Amino acid sequence: MTARAWAELLRVSALFTVPGDALAGAAAVGRRPNRSTALAVGASLCLYEAGMALNDWADREEDAVDRPHRPIPSGRITPRAALTAAGALTAAGLALAARAGRPALTVATGLAATVWAYDLRLKHTPAGPAAMAAARGLDLLLGATATATAPARATATAPAKATARATATAPATPPRSAVPAALPAAALLTAHTYAVTAVSRHEAQGGSTTAPLAALTAVAALGGAVVRDRPGERKRTGEGKRAAASARLLVTALTGAYLRTAGRPLAHAALNPSPPLTQRAVGGGIRAMIPLQAALAARAGASGTALAVMGLVPLARSLARKVSLT
Numbered sequence: 001m002t003a004r005a006w007a008e009l010l011r012v013s014a015l016f017t018v019p020g021d022a023l024a025g026a027a028a029v030g031r032r033p034n035r036s037t038a039l040a041v042g043a044s045l046c047l048y049e050a051g052m053a054l055n056d057w058a059d060r061e062e063d064a065v066d067r068p069h070r071p072i073p074s075g076r077i078t079p080r081a082a083l084t085a086a087g088a089l090t091a092a093g094l095a096l097a098a099r100a101g102r103p104a105l106t107v108a109t110g111l112a113a114t115v116w117a118y119d120l121r122l123k124h125t126p127a128g129p130a131a132m133a134a135a136r137g138l139d140l141l142l143g144a145t146a147t148a149t150a151p152a153r154a155t156a157t158a159p160a161k162a163t164a165r166a167t168a169t170a171p172a173t174p175p176r177s178a179v180p181a182a183l184p185a186a187a188l189l190t191a192h193t194y195a196v197t198a199v200s201r202h203e204a205q206g207g208s209t210t211a212p213l214a215a216l217t218a219v220a221a222l223g224g225a226v227v228r229d230r231p232g233e234r235k236r237t238g239e240g241k242r243a244a245a246s247a248r249l250l251v252t253a254l255t256g257a258y259l260r261t262a263g264r265p266l267a268h269a270a271l272n273p274s275p276p277l278t279q280r281a282v283g284g285g286i287r288a289m290i291p292l293q294a295a296l297a298a299r300a301g302a303s304g305t306a307l308a309v310m311g312l313v314p315l316a317r318s319l320a321r322k323v324s325l326t
Helices: 002-009 012-017 019-028 035-058 060-066 079-099 102-122 128-149 161-166 175-200 210-227 238-271 275-287 289-299 303-310 313-320
Strands: none
Touching: 002 035, 012 035, 012 275, 012 289, 012 313, 019 035, 019 128, 019 175, 019 289, 019 303, 035 060, 035 079, 035 102, 035 128, 079 102, 102 128, 128 175, 175 210, 175 238, 175 275, 175 289, 210 238, 210 275, 210 289, 238 275, 238 289, 238 303, 275 289, 275 313, 289 303, 289 313
């Protein structure tokens, strides 16, 4: 019972939507995932779970009326335990980010501040969706910054060990260059999060047709933006053109998965904005982050990373049957 309660409090089924942020950020800066990327993923997971625990602590009185089955109002987890978990997970997330370098810690600190500000102050204000969306965008930038800060491996050509040690690493991509490179991908993920968060504000009572309809429009626009040609793609020739065509097919397939995952439940909620259908729309929007992250990685040329991110889909779907995403 205790394990089940903590799984519900922390929304563990939504955890699989988190690693793709850092991996898409790594792809956006043109680097393969490395040790610092793994540290960014760990930091992201900790900060995400901190937000979940803090969210239920802050909403415990509201949940006592609208969601009495939740772990805190049902008495399965005490408010003090939830708040302690939020603080401990935040500290763990910042510690992991610090190991990835000072630039990553700077981004993680901003992410943690955004998470706490959203849960404690901004959630029920007009700035709520923007704060949640900013947190997702910062999460992608955390992965980009951490990955770019780590030295890139290079191949040693000289036989001498001294020469091999000297050429074992290449200069790191400057973090200042990493953030601008990752901003377009972060903006797309931010826009999707904003749309889903706007719908989630009505999931307990339902009744809003405007929010899911606006979100559906946003999802369609984001899908179009992902599959749009990047500058210089049409000028490629020969083998480069064939490789670009294969990559485009993958991007199109992943974008289709994103549109299907997010669009169908949003359309149902727009036609019938009942609480159950609105909650399904929110859950679909959360799950759709995985194919969106994969599509962003593939668009940046990281097909392997994109397929790895998509491998999280069956795991997320399986766990969502046991623990609610919302």
